[in-house]
Amino acid sequence: MTKMKYCGNCKQYVTTTPGPSIIISIFLLILGIVPGIIYIIWASSRAGKCPMCGSKNWSIPLKEEEKKE
Numbered sequence: 001m002t003k004m005k006y007c008g009n010c011k012q013y014v015t016t017t018p019g020p021s022i023i024i025s026i027f028l029l030i031l032g033i034v035p036g037i038i039y040i041i042w043a044s045s046r047a048g049k050c051p052m053c054g055s056k057n058w059s060i061p062l063k064e065e066e067k068k069e
């Protein structure tokens with residue numbers, strides 16, 4: 001599940017980084033609770049960021065950049 005957001009740093013719409021993968025989470029939890037929890041916390045912390053600059057500087061695009069036909 002990905003979302004498009006407007007990055008204030010990159011000045012463009014980007015697809016936010018995904019959260020923890022359910023498949024990997026289950027796989028790690030089968031191997032052991034600790035690596036599974038560490039992965040979920042790590043993946044959650046890096047989720048929802050700009051893949052270009054890694055920031056969460058979400059903003060509203062300027063009206064000048066919206067092209068009206």
Ligand SMILES: [Zn+2]
Pocket residue numbers: 007008009010011014050051052053054055
């Ligand atoms: Zn960015």
